[in-house]
Amino acid sequence: MTLIEDRPDIAVKEIGRERLRKEDQRLITGRTKWTDNITLPGMLHMAMVRSPFAHANIININVDAAKAAPHVKAVLTGADLGDGQGVLINAWAITTDQKTPVHLPMPSARVSFAGEIVAVVVARTAAAARDAAELVDVDYEELPAALDLRENAEDKVLAHPDLGTNKSAFWKFDSAEAGTGGNVDEAIATARAEGIVIERDYRQQRLIPAFMEPRSVVVDPTGEQITMWSATQVPHIVRFALAATTGVPESKIRVIAPDVGGGFGGKLQVTPEEWIAWAVGRRLGKPVKYTETRSESLMAAHHGRDQWQKLTLAATKEGKVTGLKVELLADLGSYVAVVGGGVPVLGAFMFNAIYKFPAYQFTCQTVFSNKAWTDAYRGAGRPEATFGIERLMDELANELGVDPFVVREMNWITHEEFPFTTVAGLEYDSGNYEAATAKAKESFGYDALRAEQKQRRDSGDRVQLGIGVSTFTEMCGLAPSRVLGSLNYGAGGWEHASVRMLATGKVEVVTGASAHGQGHETAFSQIIADRLGVPFEDVEVLHGDTQTAPKGLDTYGSRSLVVGGEALVKAADKVIEKARPVAAHLLEASVDDIEFSAGRFSVKGTDQGLAIQEIAGAVFVAHNLPDGMEPSLDSDATYDPINFNYPHGTHLCALEIDTETGQITMRKYTCVDDIGNVINPLIVSGQMHGGLTQGIAQALFEEAVYDDSGTLVSGSFVDYLVPTAADMISFDIGHTTTPSLTNTLGTKGVGEAGTIASTPAVVNAVVDALRQFGVDDVQMPCTPERVWKAIQSGGQKQQVPTEAAAVPHFDESEGGTP
Amino acid sequence: MTRITVQVDDESYTDEVEPRTLLVHYLREQLGKTGTVVGCDTSNCGACTVHLDGRSVKSCNVLAVQADGHEVTTIEGLAKNGELHPMQAAFHECHALQCGYCTPGMIMQSIDLLNENPTPTEKEIRAGLEGNLCRCTGYHNIVRAVQTASGQEVAS
Numbered sequence: 007m008t009l010i011e012d013r014p015d016i017a018v019k020e021i022g023r024e025r026l027r028k029e030d031q032r033l034i035t036g037r038t039k040w041t042d043n044i045t046l047p048g049m050l051h052m053a054m055v056r057s058p059f060a061h062a063n064i065i066n067i068n069v070d071a072a073k074a075a076p077h078v079k080a081v082l083t084g085a086d087l088g089d090g091q092g093v094l095i096n097a098w099a100i101t102t103d104q105k106t107p108v109h110l111p112m113p114s115a116r117v118s119f120a121g122e123i124v125a126v127v128v129a130r131t132a133a134a135a136r137d138a139a140e141l142v143d144v145d146y147e148e149l150p151a152a153l154d155l156r157e158n159a160e161d162k163v164l165a166h167p168d169l170g171t172n173k174s175a176f177w178k179f180d181s182a183e184a185g186t187g188g189n190v191d192e193a194i195a196t197a198r199a200e201g202i203v204i205e206r207d208y209r210q211q212r213l214i215p216a217f218m219e220p221r222s223v224v225v226d227p228t229g230e231q232i233t234m235w236s237a238t239q240v241p242h243i244v245r246f247a248l249a250a251t252t253g254v255p256e257s258k259i260r261v262i263a264p265d266v267g268g269g270f271g272g273k274l275q276v277t278p279e280e281w282i283a284w285a286v287g288r289r290l291g292k293p294v295k296y297t298e299t300r301s302e303s304l305m306a307a308h309h310g311r312d313q314w315q316k317l318t319l320a321a322t323k324e325g326k327v328t329g330l331k332v333e334l335l336a337d338l339g340s341y342v343a344v345v346g347g348g349v350p351v352l353g354a355f356m357f358n359a360i361y362k363f364p365a366y367q368f369t370c371q372t373v374f375s376n377k378a379w380t381d382a383y384r385g386a387g388r389p390e391a392t393f394g395i396e397r398l399m400d401e402l403a404n405e406l407g408v409d410p411f412v413v414r415e416m417n418w419i420t421h422e423e424f425p426f427t428t429v430a431g432l433e434y435d436s437g438n439y440e441a442a443t444a445k446a447k448e449s450f451g452y453d454a455l456r457a458e459q460k461q462r463r464d465s466g467d468r469v470q471l472g473i474g475v476s477t478f479t480e481m482c483g484l485a486p487s488r489v490l491g492s493l494n495y496g497a498g499g500w501e502h503a504s505v506r507m508l509a510t511g512k513v514e515v516v517t518g519a520s521a522h523g524q525g526h527e528t529a530f531s532q533i534i535a536d537r538l539g540v541p542f543e544d545v546e547v548l549h550g551d552t553q554t555a556p557k558g559l560d561t562y563g564s565r566s567l568v569v570g571g572e573a574l575v576k577a578a579d580k581v582i583e584k585a586r587p588v589a590a591h592l593l594e595a596s597v598d599d600i601e602f603s604a605g606r607f608s609v610k611g612t613d614q615g616l617a618i619q620e621i622a623g624a625v626f627v628a629h630n631l632p633d634g635m636e637p638s639l640d641s642d643a644t645y646d647p648i649n650f651n652y653p654h655g656t657h658l659c660a661l662e663i664d665t666e667t668g669q670i671t672m673r674k675y676t677c678v679d680d681i682g683n684v685i686n687p688l689i690v691s692g693q694m695h696g697g698l699t700q701g702i703a704q705a706l707f708e709e710a711v712y713d714d715s716g717t718l719v720s721g722s723f724v725d726y727l728v729p730t731a732a733d734m735i736s737f738d739i740g741h742t743t744t745p746s747l748t749n750t751l752g753t754k755g756v757g758e759a760g761t762i763a764s765t766p767a768v769v770n771a772v773v774d775a776l777r778q779f780g781v782d783d784v785q786m787p788c789t790p791e792r793v794w795k796a797i798q799s800g801g802q803k804q805q806v807p808t809e810a811a812a813v814p815h816f817d818e819s820e821g822g823t824p
Numbered sequence: 825m826t827r828i829t830v831q832v833d834d835e836s837y838t839d840e841v842e843p844r845t846l847l848v849h850y851l852r853e854q855l856g857k858t859g860t861v862v863g864c865d866t867s868n869c870g871a872c873t874v875h876l877d878g879r880s881v882k883s884c885n886v887l888a889v890q891a892d893g894h895e896v897t898t899i900e901g902l903a904k905n906g907e908l909h910p911m912q913a914a915f916h917e918c919h920a921l922q923c924g925y926c927t928p929g930m931i932m933q934s935i936d937l938l939n940e941n942p943t944p945t946e947k948e949i950r951a952g953l954e955g956n957l958c959r960c961t962g963y964h965n966i967v968r969a970v971q972t973a974s975g976q977e978v979a980s
């Protein structure tokens with residue numbers, strides 16, 4: 007599993023440099039290509055008619071008035087589209103007997119969440135389509151809606167009556183059965199008799215990815231191929247799924263993800279809107295466009311998280327953990343979405359985190375409800391796991407009356423112990439938790455803040471200080487195909503790249519990992535510039551169009567650099583190997599005597615040499631090549647990772663709580679992450695800042711709240727509290743570096759680290775401030791109301807539902823008056 | 825239909841618009857000024873921010889007819905003779921954007937903020953940008969960019 011011995015000398019030139027991003031120029035000047043910007047001749051616009059009910063039979067749909075409205079070209083229902091609309095696939099049945107209803111883009115008989123599409127209006131303008139959509143008259147027969155996760159797991163109300171149950175799949179990992187550890191029930195029994203047992207129920211609230219660019223899709227059926235532009239993270243997966251479900255050969259389908267305005271997992275989906283646009287475009291033979299409103303996006307684009315975690319931690323009375331048992335209930339929403347049930351399973355390998363636990367068991371029951379379907383949201387499965395274990399380690403420390411770092415140090419894998427095979431069966435290649443922790447504590451000023459905390463506590467200050475710790479690791483670089491196969495995932499985890507040497511000496515790089523804000527164009531250019539010894543400016547990175555980048559598995563799971571980047575390195579190396587005999591031929595030397603360094607092929611021991619650009623020119627004209635040589639240097643590589651990689655870090659959060667109002671103010675946030683070698687520190691810091699903010703937002707602000715009838719209450723940015731600049735502080739970010747041993751560049755993923763680690767750091771800080779009042783948990787989001795009530799009740803268990811706009815952060819009067 | 829004449833990014837346009845047409849839709853659909861984008865339907869996100877007679881407005885919250893006889897500047901009109909506006913340059917230098925969707929509005933709002941208060945504190949910057957949402961950057965580098973454009977010292 008170790009590649010380090012064949013790692014070549016990498017000239018430290020571009021890699022590691024704070025290169026300003028290539029992609030910025032068009033974005034800061036407004037020369038952008040968002041899907042909604044696209045206008046084609048004769049293009050028609052679509053508006054969706056959505057169910058206001060969470061669960062209802064469709065009795066009748068009267069489209070007459072809508073059809074007669076000005077500029078309307080068609081009004082279509084699920085019955086009209088019939089089988090031609092295809093189905094929305096689930097790519098990961100977590101068990102072979104997983105139950106799942108057929109997921110039609112537009113059902114004709116029954117709706118199963120509020121926001122499901124029942125009809126589409128097609129008109130010459132977007133405004134005309136929206137106006138006419140109001141005129142579609144749908145008769146519903148309302149059915150009882152399944153809305154509470156725990157009750158749904160007991161089948162009290164059925165989300166899909168035909169299925170006979172809400173339970174979709176039950177997934178289990180047990181270390182005793184797998185041979186990776188002991189029996190967890192025995193460990194718990196022993197701890198009950200002579201050690202410590204911590205039992206907790208934690209809620210992972212429902213979240214909304216809330217990317218800033220609403221989803222948009224354009225379908226052009228004219229021409230030999232049908233083209234779809236979509237604001238998606240996964241053009242290749244969309245293309246495959248369209249071919250698999252709509253009867254159009256894959257070779258006739260082109261999917262383009264132009265500029266995409268954020269995703270965070272939320273655009274890793276095959277959507278009803280895409281499939282309906284596809285069906286309508288083909289049926290009418292005209293280009294069509296659909297762009298969702300923000301309200302539609304919040305209501306009907308997929309949500310994330312939504313679990314109950316029942317956790318049992320067993321430890322000796324000294325604080326050495328002897329076993330961890332995890333029982334999850336996970337809300338799928340109304341269907342099993344593309345990765346759907348697999349998201350909580352991604353957490354199965356991460357609850358044991360950085361620790362050496364002798365026994366471990368993880369079970370997950372996925373459950374249907376009449377709410378929007380859930381799927382990947384930044385971190386996907388791993389934030390939930392990290393939250394669970396990092397909260398428990400704090401509880402254990404509290405039980406023992408020691409600093410939270412004491413129990414962590416007692417249980418974590420020390421840096422001498424790598425490579426380490428965990429109780430969940432993963433091999434961690436490298437890491438140094440001690441070093442990251444020492445650096446974080448110092449930068450944070452841990453001891454001084456603890457002293458201030460004590461002083462405020464002793465003096466009974468109205469403002470109390472909380473300090474939260476989170477030490478995390480994650481598995482990223484999804485994913486070795488063999489591992490995915492063993493988990494019954496429907497695809498592989500490889501990535502593809504091509505490197506093309508142009509006649510003018512410029513380099514085109516094609517990657518199957520399609521970006522949506524991550525800065526691939528810059529980071530990949532840096533990698534190629536070093537590898538081939540060409541100027542950074544001469545590298546052009548192409549992606550996001552299945553015609554230019556025909557092979558790929560797209561961007562998610564912190565995989566672009568560690569999987570896609572590795573494919574790139576391999577393709578570049580093939581270019582060098584193809585160029586070498588040409589250089590030998592032109593320099594009249596033996597191939598064995600040709601050395602390549604910094605973009606130049608030279609003859610050993612002489613000053614003779616040729617630049618790679620000169621070789622590219624010679625190959626282009628092909629006048630004088632070695633006999634029988636194919637006149638091309640262009641090369642492809644498809645890389646299947648051999649292992650995940652495991653970034654880790656220590657995060658520290660200090661916050662102030664006004665005990666009279668429950669108001670929380672962030673005071674300081676420090677993190678020291680080990681993400682291996684860094685290609686571009688600037689891009690990495692941006693990923694950290696954004697990731698931290700999303701994780702902090704889960705802890706303090708965000709929740710998708712439904713009312714008793716299954717209507718999404720937080721259905722606009724007034725109520726769904728994406729943090730503003732005023733809600734956040736500046737972050738203190740540092741790094742330690744242990745290169746990953748599982749890829750040539752020694753890199754680890756970074757896209758999700760901040761989100762995964764920050765949520766428990768913040769909640770641990772909240773609980774830390776409130777412990778003195780007898781509080782041992784505050785449900786997320788930790789709103790001022792919840793915090794205040796926790797203080798008042800002295801920690802007595804209570805269920806406080808999240809109010810809509812719990813922390814109103816928009817001044818109502820400010821609503822944007824011109 | 826109402827006839828309006830608007831100066832947009834230093835060019836004059838005369839058009840027939842429906843009275844209900846929003847300024848943002850007029851800019852995007854009739855003038856092809858797609859640099860200005862829409863991010864919400866409740867005037868909360870600020871993605872659509874432009875300048876109307878030199879002050880920032882959310883163009884989803886202004887009717888096209890209200891711009892009649894006025895001057896609009898969008899993100900596309902900021903750079904002059906191929907020279908970036910200092911705020912655009914600062915966003916680039918400070919890595920204050922990732923996906924870039926919030927960026928046009930964020931830049932327009934930041935310019936307005938400095939016009940009002942040329943040397944704002946970090947707190948004032950954060951308060952001044954409260955009406956503009958960004959999901960990617962965590963605002964850290966956006967604050968740095970505004971500090972840079974204002975000529976102030978920037979912490980890392």
Ligand code: FES
Pocket residue numbers: 822861862863864865866867868869870871872873882883884885
């Ligand atoms: S689109 Fe104007 S504020 Fe959101």
Ligand code: FES
Pocket residue numbers: 218267268523920921922923924925926927957958959960961
């Ligand atoms: S850069 Fe993506 S929303 Fe701000």
